[in-house]
Amino acid sequence: MLQFSTSRNLFYAGIIAYRSGDYLKSQSLFEKALLVNPTDFTANFWLLRVSALQGNLETALLYLSVCKKWTTASRLENLLIPWENYCSYPTDQPPQVALLNSQTDKLLEHYQHFREFRLIDILKTIVLAYGPAIIAIILQELSIVPNDISLMMLASIVLLFSTPLMINYYYRKATLLPNIIVAFHYSISRIRRLFSSKLFIYTCLVILIGLLLFGNRSSGLDLEVTENYATILSMVVLTPICEEIIMRGVLYGYLKRYGRPLAWTVMALVSYLTHGASSSTWHIFLSLACLNVYDREKTILAPILIHSINNGIITLLVLLH
Numbered sequence: 472m473l474q475f476s477t478s479r480n481l482f483y484a485g486i487i488a489y490r491s492g493d494y495l496k497s498q499s500l501f502e503k504a505l506l507v508n509p510t511d512f513t514a515n516f517w518l519l520r521v522s523a524l525q526g527n528l529e530t531a532l533l534y535l536s537v538c539k540k541w542t543t544a545s546r547l548e549n550l551l552i553p554w555e556n557y558c559s560y561p562t563d564q565p566p567q568v569a570l571l572n573s574q575t576d577k578l579l580e581h582y583q584h585f586r587e588f589r590l591i592d593i594l595k596t597i598v599l600a601y602g603p604a605i606i607a608i609i610l611q612e613l614s615i616v617p618n619d620i621s622l623m624m625l626a627s628i629v630l631l632f633s634t635p636l637m638i639n640y641y642y643r644k645a646t647l648l649p650n651i652i653v654a655f656h657y658s659i660s661r662i663r664r665l666f667s668s669k670l671f672i673y674t675c676l677v678i679l680i681g682l683l684l685f686g687n688r689s690s691g692l693d694l695e696v697t698e699n700y701a702t703i704l705s706m707v708v709l710t711p712i713c714e715e716i717i718m719r720g721v722l723y724g725y726l727k728r729y730g731r732p733l734a735w736t737v738m739a740l741v742s743y744l745t746h747g748a749s750s751s752t753w754h755i756f757l758s759l760a761c762l763n764v765y766d767r768e769k770t771i772l773a774p775i776l777i778h779s780i781n782n783g784i785i786t787l788l789v790l791l792h
Contacts, residue, residue: 534554
């Protein structure tokens with residue numbers, strides 16, 4: 472665990488140095504990270520990039536050969552081939568290097584979408600999401616947490632702690648979001664692109680119309696005026712992030728290996744069953760809608776926003792009832 476944490480921190484520092492143009496420093500940091508795990512794809516890939524940009528093309532090709540041995544390298548051909556071509560047929564045109572960097576960053580986003588997860592990843596995310604809640608309930612039963620704190624308020628407090636853990640676990644490989652500043656700018660840029668996507672906009676409109684026409688305004692939620700802020704925070708912001716990372720991010724990331732029809736069917740059933748007594752066909756529809764946009768847009772932000780909009784409309788209808 473200590474080695475993993477040290478490696479991750481070195482990645483973060485190395486990518487920050489890379490972004491600032493300090494290639495010597497970034498190379499040193501990536502090499503230290505590589506000592507933790509010499510076969511790690513991420514470390515070898517970033518060393519490939521920094522070596523190529525410094526003109527050490529033979530060294531870059533060595534790192535490339537390691538990347539190609541990675542188990543899912545066939546899915547990353549579009550990511551590796553441009554750098555292989557650049558190292559094999561070098562040019563002295565800086566704009567081409569800048570374009571290659573930009574294209575690579577976009578492809579890294581696809582890597583985040585297509586990477587496969589294991590059963591242990593599913594178990595870890597469930598523990599991260601619900602472990603704090605279980606601890607909080609136990610503490611409340613032991614009267615360590617005041618009993619006058621409502622369940623909704625307690626859930627919101629717990630989600631404030633578990634949500635950052637979930638986000639960190641999902642992006643634990645320093646492929647796209649090396650620090651909070653880069654993450655913020657990336658998220659804003661990606662959200663803007665989503666709101667220019669016809670598929671995303673039409674999906675949101677269908678959800679809005681469907682809830683206005685057929686939504687159950689009671690929704691099984693018993694809200695008090697003093698709980699409104701906690702409800703909005705939990706329902707509209709924190710819950711969509713946690714649930715989508717578990718469902719669309721990790722669970723679907725595991726099921727995709729068995730084919731889309733089976734994966735979509737299982738996801739729809741899981742979405743229905745996990746909502747217990749309040750389950751309805753709407754949860755199946757919402758699950759399929761999120762999967763469709765997620766597969767097309769290739770970013771977890773898409774289903775998170777759709778889920779957030781859905782929960783926001785439901786919460787507003789309940790509060791206005």
